[in-house]
Structures are given as C-alpha cells and as structure tokens.
Amino acid sequence: MKKRTLIHDIAKHLEVSIATVSLVLNGKAKEHRISDALATRVLKYVEEVGYKPNQLAKSLRTGKTHVIGLLVEDIANPFFATVAGLIERHALARGYHILYCSTENDTAKAKDLIAMLQDRHIDGYIIAPPAGVEKEIEALLRNGIPTVLFDRYLPSVPTDYIVVDGEAGAYEAACHLLDQGLKHVAFLTTESDQTQMAARLGGYARAMQAHGQPLTVQRIPLAFEGDKEHSVVAIGQFLEDNPTCEAIIFANNSLTVYGLEAIARLKRRIPQDVAVISFDDNDLFRLHSPPITAVAQPVEALAETLINVLLDGLDTTRLTPPDRQQIVLPLSLVVRGSSVR
Amino acid sequence: MKKRTLIHDIAKHLEVSIATVSLVLNGKAKEHRISDALATRVLKYVEEVGYKPNQLAKSLRTGKTHVIGLLVEDIANPFFATVAGLIERHALARGYHILYCSTENDTAKAKDLIAMLQDRHIDGYIIAPPAGVEKEIEALLRNGIPTVLFDRYLPSVPTDYIVVDGEAGAYEAACHLLDQGLKHVAFLTTESDQTQMAARLGGYARAMQAHGQPLTVQRIPLAFEGDKEHSVVAIGQFLEDNPTCEAIIFANNSLTVYGLEAIARLKRRIPQDVAVISFDDNDLFRLHSPPITAVAQPVEALAETLINVLLDGLDTTRLTPPDRQQIVLPLSLVVRGSSVR
C-alpha cells in the first residue's frame, strides 16, 4: 500500500507553497501572476511523479464532484443501455463520470435514489422519471442542481427535457397501417400514463379517428424482474380475444419482444395474420423474419443533446442562466416487412 | 437554494456535542456508552429534520466512498448491460453505488479510466479487462483495493476472477454440430487473444480434433463505434470464400448479429445451407427464424458471485484476508433450430 503523493509533498520538494502548486494546477497561475518559469517547473515535477489530486478533497472543498447521476428505467433495457453508452462517451470527453441507477419506473425507488445521490453531491442529473417524483425534481431545481429529464417529462414541473415526438411517431405508424387498408389496428401499451406513453397513445388515437376507425387499446402489465411470462401470456390472451385484429402497434421495445413471442406461440404469421410495428428499434429487428417495422429513436441526437443541455446548466462561468430547454426530437418510421401486406 | 442541515446544527439543537451525534449515527453509541435515551433522542431528531451526512466529507474522512467502479467493454452491449443491471441491484441492496465506464476493450482507455477512478477513491473494482492492463491491476492490488475481474482474466496477475467455462461451452457447441454429421464447422472470432476468446477457440479446436476435422478459424475485425458494416462485409467475404462451410460458431454476441446479417444478405438459409451457434444468448435469438442456438452465460450467477466476492474483499471487519476466488461458472448450450439439420 504505497502512499500517494500529496500536494504538500510537491510543494515541499519544489520549495514553494502549497497554494502556488494548487494555483498552477488549476490554471490560475496567470491571474495570480505566477512566473511562467515556476509554473512550468511545477507542472513538470507533477507530471514526473504522477501526482493526481484527491478528487474527494477537491470535491469537498469546491462542491463540485464532476459526477453526473443517470437515472433510467432499467440499464439492461437496450434503449437505455444505448443511451447510457452514448452519454458516457460525451460525458467522459468533458471530464464527467456517470453514476447510474435503475428506477424500474418505481416511484419510491426513484425517490430513494435521488436522495442518495444528493448526499453524494452529484453535480447534475439526467433522469427518465417515473410518475410521482415531482416534489423531488422540484427540490433539485430549487437547490440549483442542473437536471434534465428525458424520454418522458413531468408536465407540472418546469424543467429542461429532451423527449421525442411520440405523438407524431405513433400517428405515422398507425397511418402506415391504415393506409394499406388495414382496419382493425390495435395499440398495446403499458399500464403507465407517463407523457411518452400518453403521446404514443394519442398519436394512435388521432390516426384511427382520422380514418374513422374505433380504437383497440390494451394495457399489458410489465414486470422488471423475472416474470416476463406474465406479459407474454397477457398479449397471447389479447390475440385470442381479438381474432379480427389485423395489426398491432407495440408501444415500447419490451412489449414488442413479448408480443413477438406471443404471436409465435399462437403460430400467427406476420404480417399476413397480424402486421406489427414496434416503438423503439433494435439491431435484431432488422434480422427478424420478417424484419420488424419500427419507430426508431434518434439515440445519438438524444444523448448528445442531453449532455449538452446538462453541461450548459453546469457551466458556472456563464452570466445569465441558460434558457429552459424543452426539446422534442423527431422520430423516424423504419418500414420493414412486418407491417407491409 | 435552501441550506442543508449539518451535524453541527443537530448537535446545537439537541445541546449535545457533535461527537455524540456522529457516534450515535454511526452505531457506535453502545461502545461509547451513550445512554439509550440520548441515542434515541438524537435519532428521532435526525429523522425529523431529515438530516443526511455529506457523503463527501464522510468519504474524505473515512477513506471509504461506497462506490464500486464497473469497467466493461461496452455498456450498450446486451451482455454487459445485463450484468450491469444485476450487479447494480445487488450493490444497491448493500449500500454501494456504481460508476460505470466502457473501455471499448482499448488498453489506453482502460488505463486512463482506472487512473481516474483511483483519484476518486473508489472502494473496489469489477473489471472486464482489455489486454495489457496487467501493471494497473497489479497496482490496484498492491494498494489493497479489492478488484474482481470477470468474463476474462489476466493469466500473469493473481487476482480474484469470475469467468465461464468457455472451453467446455465451445467444445459442447462444436460437438453438437459434428455429432449431427456436419463436417466443415467454422469458428468466427475476434482479433482478441484474451482468455475468454482463447478458451472458446480452444474448445472448438479440441472438438474438431476429436472428430478428426481440420480447423477453419477466421478472425473478424470488430469496431465499437459506427463501422459495423465492416464486420458484416468481412463475414460475408468469409462465407463466399468458404462455400463448403456447413456450420459456423460465432464467438460472441456481436459477431452473431453481424453474421446473421451477412447470411441474410447472401440469402443463405439457416440451418440448411449453414447451421449457426452463438456464444452469448439474446432475448431475440429465441424469436429468430429459425431460433438461434446459443451458449448461454449464467448472468445472474455471474453478477451475484461478482458482487459477493467483491464485497467480501471490502469487508474490513474480517480477521484473515479472504482467499483468492477464481471461479469458473458452467455455460449451457441452449439448442434451438439454427443448429439442427
């Protein structure tokens, strides 16, 4: 257990004061009129012995941790995992690390998590909030902690957020089916009424109404641990109860996976017996037989915008507070075989 | 920006000393013979005002951050994302948070990452190491920082690790194909010679030799960002160069996805033209047409073992240092349609 070099050791060795070393290290040499020669000497020695300041001490002193808290529904979900990967890349490039937490869309768990992260004095938050955490988000904002929501937002809380235009995406998806003459188009969604799910449902409803068709909406219970079978069975049941259903729009990627399983078990053919469109794309949808039509999220743009908006809020050098950023990114319908008769 | 309550405020309000509050909060009331009545009074008031100690200050003082660093190849890869999700659940239950980093299997990046995490005084590490980080891992160990490797290990460094029996898994996979009378079985792997890839290759080779068949091994370049096309093309090229190839074992999940794409483009039929087995399973492999046979990783056991071994190392109350844990978990071949003639 070799002892780490401290700033004290550096100062002693160079026979200068601790303050000088610190100032040089933090790029404040110029403004404190420290000679270039000395600054270089310090930098050189620091490099030589590989001195690295203790971030804990630094954070305690400055109040900045350079850590971003990422709260997603489930890090194992391909959509969130992809976003996490992209965010990490951008964050790291700008000197931030990421602490992730999966909320499982559970209000109580999310509240706990936010409380724990606050104790750690995280610099900022990127959150896909479950319902019911308005108070906590407001508290974060009130405390001046930059927070950006994504995927869904909380209508009653004026925060920055980056979401996608699920209404338009679902509308386009439904029209794509209806325009082919399919009539009985069903919308399978979760039990959540969060904004993203409501928007998708709304887009579907608008399309159906525009085409003079009645709605068929079924909510499927979705479990995070283990019990996937339950969801598959529920979708199977729906299929059996609705033999005239010609097409299904699955409101998220998990539902699509369970749905494909249910459809396969019942030996229904896609798209002949039932056409399928998935919200959220997946690498393997392209390779499915038939390939699955998907409403694809602009994950790269989403991740990049998220980190930019957050770091903008974190930028303490700015004079005016940044404007509220409430950004709605466009979705794209990737038409593949599963939705074409 | 409301001011947080400090331990000082608690002490003042209760007219006791800071030390008393701290001791009670850290469960050391008994051993310092603080009266139950006082302890309860402190706890009650702390609860009442919702006081939470500043973890930064606590960490600086105690040297413990209760943060675990998780270094994976790519958090967006389903295998690593799944492991990350499971690890998180266990870690959280035991009071640890997780800082994740994607190494992209890049040596330099991994070194940087380890250095950065060390500055943060992370309590322990769970690492899927790229090649060439022996020095850094040794340094971690020398500094007494619990570190557990997984998925692959570094033969020259005596660490704890949890891996899977890739040799046996690949042997079983190859035999499954050979026993059906398939002869020209190819093994598509990455350019990496890390232990997990070497083991898989070794198992394949042993099976081929046991069946008196020559080896067909092709290494496919694998990119992390963007350039997936390159890998798909390389696999396509392999297929065209080896028209007699009757079966392929893909050495990891990314290769399988690219491989399926390449096979589809060339309109080869699975398993009639070419049988397929994937290392690493995926939810969607079951739903593929035909369903893809996979060598499945015991992800739950892996995650649980990882966290247990790590937290065991973190347990400072133990008298003897824990034994080296070098655990090899069994893999299971999930036979599906893609590998059965």
Added chain:
DNA sequence: GTGAAAGCGCTAACAT
C-alpha cells in the same frame, strides 16, 4: 508574485 491560514463537513482518538 508568493505564502499562511481558514475552512469544506465529518469521524474518532483523546481528554474529562
């Protein structure tokens, strides 16, 4: 230009 010193909020050894 440079250095001394006051904390950031907490823990725990030591004193009482």
Added chain:
DNA sequence: ATGTTAGCGCTTTCAC
C-alpha cells in the same frame, strides 16, 4: 458518559 479537537487533502482569500 460526553465534549474537544485534530485532522482527511484540497482551494482560495488575503496579507505580504
């Protein structure tokens, strides 16, 4: 039994 106090390692103001 409870209180006092010296740090953990760093940043930054202010005096020289």
